[in-house]
Amino acid sequence: MESTKSDPVIAVALKAVSKTYGATRALMDVDVAIHEGTVHALIGENGAGKSTALGTIAGRVDFDGGVVEVFGEQLEPGNLRAARRSGISAIYQELTIIPHLDAAANVFLGSVLSRFGVLSASEMRRRYVQLCAQLEVGVVPAGVPAGTLSVAEQQLLEIMRSLVVDPRVILFDEPSASLAVEEREALYKAIEGLRKRGVTIVIVSHNFDEIERLADRVTVFRNGRAIVTSARGEHSRAELVRAMLGEQRGDQTLGRVLMDKPVEIHSRPVDSDASPILEVVGLSVPGVIENIDLEVKPGEILGIAGLVGSGRSTLLRAIAGAEPTARGTIRLSGVEQAWPRTVRAARKLGIGLIPEDRKGEGLVLLRSAADNIALSNLRAASSGGVIRRSKLRGMVAEASSKLNFPTARLGERSDRFSGGNQQKLLMARWLYDRPRVLLADEPTRGIDIGAKGELLESLRKMADDGVGVVVVSSELEEVLAVSDRVLVVAKGQSMGLIERTGDQQLAMEDVLNAAFGLKEIA
Structure with missing residues (x-):
C-alpha cells in the first residue's frame, strides 16, 4: 500500500527496546518511530538513554530486548556491518579519527576508491574536494595529518566520511558541539540539504536552537524511557524541558539555563582596582x-x-x-x-x-x-x-x-x-x-x-x-x-x-x- 501524509514510511522503528549495563537500566521498553526523509531529534539529560538508543540503531549497542527495524527489516542487535548494509551511517561525539593518517585518508576509511583494483589517490582527492563543497565549509587540507587538525575540523572529516557511502539514514550524536557559528551554519545547511534529498536524519542534541531549526519531530528521553514524541511546534520549549527533567526540576531549571535568551549568571562587578591574578x-x-x-x-x-x-x-x-x-x-x-x-x-x-x-x-x-x-x-x-x-x-x-x-x-x-x-x-x-x-x-x-x-x-x-x-x-x-x-x-x-x-x-x-x-x- 502506498504511503500518504497520514501514513508515512517508517525508516527506523524501535519497539520495546531495552538495555541494561550491570545494575543500570539504560533503556526500558523504548518505542520510537522515525519517519523517512525527516530530521528526528532525541533529547534528554546526560544518561537519559538517548545516545544508547542511537547506538542500538547503529548496531553499536547489543540491546537485551525488543526489536529495531530499518525500513521494515529487523536489525541484528550489536552488528555494525549489518546496520551499515541497511544504509545506516553514524557520527558519534567521540571522534574516530586516525591521527597519523591524512585528512583525505580518514574520510575514505573503509570506502577506498580505486580503479581496476588499484588505489586511486587522485580520485579520492577529487571526491574529497566535492564533499567539502557539499558541506560548504571550504577545503580542510587533504594532505595534512588529521591529528594536527582542530576538534571541529576532525568532526567535519567524520561527517564527510558518513556521506561517502550514500546512506539512507545518518545518525548524529552532538555534531555541532565543537563548531563555531560559521561552521555550525554550514552543518545545518548540509543537514537540510540531505533531508531534501530524502535522507533520514536522527540527531542527539542539547542545543534547543538547533533542535527547533532542524527537527521535524522530537522524542524526549528521561531515565531510560521515551517520555513523549512530538511534531515540530507541538510542544513549547518549556514543556520539553519539563518532560526531560520532570515537573519540579523543570520548573527550577527554566529560570536559570539557556531558554529564549542567554543564561543570566553574572552576579557581581569585579573590582576594577584589583591587581591581576x-x-x-x-x-x-x-x-x-x-x-x-x-x-x-x-x-x-x-x-x-x-x-x-x-x-x-x-x-x-x-x-x-x-x-x-x-x-x-x-x-x-x-x-x-x-x-x-x-x-x-x-x-x-x-x-x-x-x-x-x-x-x-x-x-x-x-x-x-x-x-x-x-x-x-x-x-x-x-x-x-x-x-x-x-x-x-x-x-x-x-x-x-x-x-x-x-x-x-x-x-x-x-x-x-x-x-x-x-x-x-x-x-x-x-x-x-x-x-x-x-x-x-x-x-x-x-x-x-x-x-x-x-x-x-x-x-x-x-x-x-x-x-x-x-x-x-x-x-x-x-x-x-x-x-x-x-x-x-x-x-x-x-x-x-x-x-x-x-x-x-x-x-x-x-x-x-x-x-x-x-x-x-x-
Whole structure:
C-alpha cells in the first residue's frame, strides 16, 4: 500500500527496546518511530538513554530486548556491518579519527576508491574536494595529518566520511558541539540539504536552537524511557524541558539555563582596582598565535571568543603548559614566573585546565570517577604516602555533589559514563582542588540543558571565591552571559577586548564583527 501524509514510511522503528549495563537500566521498553526523509531529534539529560538508543540503531549497542527495524527489516542487535548494509551511517561525539593518517585518508576509511583494483589517490582527492563543497565549509587540507587538525575540523572529516557511502539514514550524536557559528551554519545547511534529498536524519542534541531549526519531530528521553514524541511546534520549549527533567526540576531549571535568551549568571562587578591574578604578555606559539596580551583579576571570568582555527584553544593550552614551543611573559599575583613548559609546571603555579578533548587529554578512562576527580591532588587524600580510599571518596563526593553527579557511581570506571557526566568529572576535579587560575576550554561541550546551567554557575562561584577563570566556548551566547570581559582573537592575533559596562550585556554583534575582522574594537 502506498504511503500518504497520514501514513508515512517508517525508516527506523524501535519497539520495546531495552538495555541494561550491570545494575543500570539504560533503556526500558523504548518505542520510537522515525519517519523517512525527516530530521528526528532525541533529547534528554546526560544518561537519559538517548545516545544508547542511537547506538542500538547503529548496531553499536547489543540491546537485551525488543526489536529495531530499518525500513521494515529487523536489525541484528550489536552488528555494525549489518546496520551499515541497511544504509545506516553514524557520527558519534567521540571522534574516530586516525591521527597519523591524512585528512583525505580518514574520510575514505573503509570506502577506498580505486580503479581496476588499484588505489586511486587522485580520485579520492577529487571526491574529497566535492564533499567539502557539499558541506560548504571550504577545503580542510587533504594532505595534512588529521591529528594536527582542530576538534571541529576532525568532526567535519567524520561527517564527510558518513556521506561517502550514500546512506539512507545518518545518525548524529552532538555534531555541532565543537563548531563555531560559521561552521555550525554550514552543518545545518548540509543537514537540510540531505533531508531534501530524502535522507533520514536522527540527531542527539542539547542545543534547543538547533533542535527547533532542524527537527521535524522530537522524542524526549528521561531515565531510560521515551517520555513523549512530538511534531515540530507541538510542544513549547518549556514543556520539553519539563518532560526531560520532570515537573519540579523543570520548573527550577527554566529560570536559570539557556531558554529564549542567554543564561543570566553574572552576579557581581569585579573590582576594577584589583591587581591581576594572572598577566600574560607577548604570548606566541610559532605558526598559531602571535603576541597576545591578557590579564585576569581575582573573581573575574575572562571569555575568549573567536572562530574555529583562530588560536583560542592554543592560547589556553600555552598558558597551561601544554604547548612546549610557547614563549612570553607570565606573572601570577604580580610575580614573574618562568614560562610553564609542561602541564605539571603550570599546576605548580596554581593553573588548572579543563581541556577541549576530555577523553584524550582530560580523563584516565580506565580509572574510577573518584580517581579522576582526585587526580590533581592525590596527596590531600594520602597519609604516609598511601592513598586512603575512604578519605578520598569522601573528599571527591563533596565536589561531585555540587554538580549533581551521581555519587553512588564514583567507584565506576570513567569510560562508562556519558559525555556530559565525564565533563562533570573534569569540573569536579577543580572544585576538589581549587586552583588560582582555571582555564576552561569548551566546558559545556556535550552537556545537557540541566547540567549546563549547573556547570556555568560553578564557574561563576569559583570566580566569586577569588579564582581567576578564563573560558573558551563555541557557544558564544554562553561566553557573553558568563564573562566579565571578552578577548576576541582572529587568525592567531588579538582583535581587542570588549568590557561589560555596569549591568549592560556584552553585545554578540560586537564580538562577531571583531572575529570576522569587520570592525575594530574601540
